[in-house]
Amino acid sequence: MGMIVKICGLSTPETLGAALAAGADMVGFVHFPKSPRHVPLAAAAALAGGVAGRARKVLLTVDAGDDLLAAAIAAFEPDILQLHGHEPPARVAALRAKFGRPVMKAIGLASAADVAGIADYEAVADLLLFDALPADVTALPGGNGRAFDWALLRGRRFAKPWLIGGGLTAETVGEAIRATGASGVDVSSGVESARGVKDIGKIASFIAAARAAEKLGSLAESG
């Protein structure tokens, strides 16, 4: 499988179109009212109408209840549920079983203890996403443009596909891939011109930089 490139927090047809045209594998839609990228369900469904067959649609929620998730899934029909809150492993397993959709669990990393905790999620999630922990309790649980120490993942491999996110940009994504060996990358703030405002040029540059790093990695592996 090639490098997974996910562009998250899309909320306009133009920026979604730019992500698809540049070859994003996953496009993320945030349904979390505290986020500047929040998209109401009907709007998200209308926006993502032409995505099927071009990329996987990811619905990002934060500690959502079953009723909200059921409504969101019915309206939006995501290919993947991204759980970006404090959902414990048992909750991840229960939601996966109840809704029958692949689950990507976001895990904040700041210490070796956080890395040790990944194993519990590895057993129950379909994909893992490693992100920075927020600076304080008032911050969003993600989407803060904040990087974590990639050295925490040096030499680590996981049983499930795993993406890194948190503060990535077109300038840093190549080094992030090289330093961690991640199977994918995810970005929100780093492809914006202002908080919550996606930038078409930055989206294209980010995807091109990720693909260039992927190609370099393949060349290095083949000798």
Ligand SMILES: O=C(O)c1ccccc1N[C@@H]1O[C@H](COP(=O)(O)O)[C@@H](O)[C@H]1O
């Ligand atoms: O993007 C958001 O607004 C958001 C809100 C709540 C939880 C997660 C969110 N985004 C995810 O966070 C990571 C890191 O974002 P950034 O690139 O550092 O801005 C991103 O991969 C999104 O999936």
